[in-house]
Amino acid sequence: MAYPPDNKNPVMSPPDASYQGPYAAQQPYVPASQYTGQPPMGTPSSYPGTPPQMPNAPSYGSGSPPMAPGYVNQQPGTKEMMMVAPGGNRNARNKRFTADGKRDWSTGICSCCGEDAFGKWCMACWCPCIVYGENMTRLEHLTTQGTPHPEGGDSCGGDTWLHCCLTTWFGAGWCLQIPGRSKVRSRYSIDGGFCTDCCTICWCTPCALTQEHLEIQLEERSFQDGMGRV
Numbered sequence: 001m002a003y004p005p006d007n008k009n010p011v012m013s014p015p016d017a018s019y020q021g022p023y024a025a026q027q028p029y030v031p032a033s034q035y036t037g038q039p040p041m042g043t044p045s046s047y048p049g050t051p052p053q054m055p056n057a058p059s060y061g062s063g064s065p066p067m068a069p070g071y072v073n074q075q076p077g078t079k080e081m082m083m084v085a086p087g088g089n090r091n092a093r094n095k096r097f098t099a100d101g102k103r104d105w106s107t108g109i110c111s112c113c114g115e116d117a118f119g120k121w122c123m124a125c126w127c128p129c130i131v132y133g134e135n136m137t138r139l140e141h142l143t144t145q146g147t148p149h150p151e152g153g154d155s156c157g158g159d160t161w162l163h164c165c166l167t168t169w170f171g172a173g174w175c176l177q178i179p180g181r182s183k184v185r186s187r188y189s190i191d192g193g194f195c196t197d198c199c200t201i202c203w204c205t206p207c208a209l210t211q212e213h214l215e216i217q218l219e220e221r222s223f224q225d226g227m228g229r230v
Helices: 118-126 128-145 158-169 174-188 194-203 205-222
Strands: none
Touching: 118 128, 118 205, 128 158, 128 174, 128 205, 158 174, 174 194, 174 205, 194 205
């Protein structure tokens, strides 16, 4: 190997024509001034320093390659399906919503007679624990199963007995009705708060329980109509 005067860049010397070693079949000598870093045309794939040639990938034009059966092309962070909350029509009487997404009760606090719920109001007067237990189990079934309670609520369940014991021993069963009424308002996006719930229950427990019963009943009846109207 010879070096130019500046002793920086080596220049390959022409190979010896009499050489018959294992590298004698390599590509002919290329002067350094003409070498571009790529092997000359016609160089076999075994040329030192070149990667093996890969077959050309199929072209699909501007479209996407075909997908395997059952494959869903889903980008990270996106949702292909929207979760739908179970249940029926939660505003069967089309009450107007306010700007913050709240509405009024579907029935008034004293609408038990006009809504054919006088019997339920009488039950709430004599045995509020039963109506409370039925309301809570019906609401829970709608929330978890998305369908009405098959038996119209559990009148002898844990909620009923807890309300009964607190009412009998301490006269404080109405305290359970405050969070219960809040659950009803939350499901149906009804306007109100702790103070209004507390006052309504304290002043007229039977009316409050009957109003909640009617609100749940409207959603249950909406399953009987394909359009969800009552």
